[in-house]
Amino acid sequence: MALSIWEILAVFTAGVGAGTINTIVGSGTLITFPVLLATGLPPVTATVSNALGLIPGSISGAIGYRKELAGQRRRILKLSAGAAVGGLCGAILLLALPSTAFETIVPVLVALALVLVILQPRISKAVQRRREHTGAPPRADGGPLLFTGLMLASVYGGYFTAAQGIIYLSLMGMLLDDTMQRLNAVKNVLAAVVNTIAALFFLFVAHFDWTAVVLIAVGSAIGGQIGAKVGRRLSPTVLRALIVAVGTVAIVQLLLR
Numbered sequence: 001m002a003l004s005i006w007e008i009l010a011v012f013t014a015g016v017g018a019g020t021i022n023t024i025v026g027s028g029t030l031i032t033f034p035v036l037l038a039t040g041l042p043p044v045t046a047t048v049s050n051a052l053g054l055i056p057g058s059i060s061g062a063i064g065y066r067k068e069l070a071g072q073r074r075r076i077l078k079l080s081a082g083a084a085v086g087g088l089c090g091a092i093l094l095l096a097l098p099s100t101a102f103e104t105i106v107p108v109l110v111a112l113a114l115v116l117v118i119l120q121p122r123i124s125k126a127v128q129r130r131r132e133h134t135g136a137p138p139r140a141d142g143g144p145l146l147f148t149g150l151m152l153a154s155v156y157g158g159y160f161t162a163a164q165g166i167i168y169l170s171l172m173g174m175l176l177d178d179t180m181q182r183l184n185a186v187k188n189v190l191a192a193v194v195n196t197i198a199a200l201f202f203l204f205v206a207h208f209d210w211t212a213v214v215l216i217a218v219g220s221a222i223g224g225q226i227g228a229k230v231g232r233r234l235s236p237t238v239l240r241a242l243i244v245a246v247g248t249v250a251i252v253q254l255l256l257r
Contacts, residue, residue, distance in 0.1 A: 011216060012218065015054075015218065017219075018220055019222060019223020019227060022054065022061060022220070022227065023223070029160065032050050032053070047160065050212075051198045053212065054220050055199060057219075059192050061228055063228075065185035068181050068232070076186060079186065080193045087158035087193065089155045090158020090160075114247040143175070149175075163247060164191065166246070168187045168191070169243060
């Protein structure tokens with residue numbers, strides 16, 4: 001589909017914004033998806049084009065957080081395996097289910113994730129006290145509960161991607177004893193895995209708008225670097241507040257769609 005110069009600028013700018021916000025928090029799809037729809041793309045074509053276009057942004061953000069990724073190789077490999085399976089399942093569901101299938105459950109999932117983000121410091125302290133009482137050592141990978149939770153979140157990520165980063169951070173913050181910045185770095189890797197797996201599947205079975213893909217790809221790669229520079233400077237409290245603010249906007253936008 002041919003885009004006007006203003007539509008090209010709008011999609012590119014949306015890509016930069018999505019890459020930035022995805023790296024810091026998540027929910028960048030809530031910027032790009034409405035813009036793609038406004039250019040006249042059908043919802044499924046917009047979704048799959050957006051998924052492919054955001055891959056460079058996720059990779060760029062992960063590279064920007066490479067310092068925080070140090071020492072997390074085993075954790076990332078294990079959690080990425082679950083994310084890949086979930087992302088593929090979500091991509092399949094996008095083409096198999098009606099477009100309204102997730103409209104009811106998605107705002108609920110995001111709201112629950114925000115509650116967990118707000119309560120994360122208390123939950124983490126309670127979990128730590130329980131470990132001290134039982135003598136059980138903390139699991140560096142979060143155990144089966146985190147693996148399963150992230151895999152299910154990745155099913156949603158492969159389906160739509162909006163706010164999946166917030167769900168990832170809430171689950172990891174509750175079940176892993178680590179800093180928010182290091183968990184955010186893992187979140188960026190998992191998002192890159194899900195977007196890549198879903199996009200590779202879509203390449204064989206769905207229609208892309210390659211102009212939109214290229215514009216979002218270039219924009220999100222730039223945004224990923226911007227987001228890494230900004231996000232790595234935020235304190236845990238500010239980062240948590242930003243997650244809640246973005247998540248609240250995401251819920252409102254999802255409910256109004």
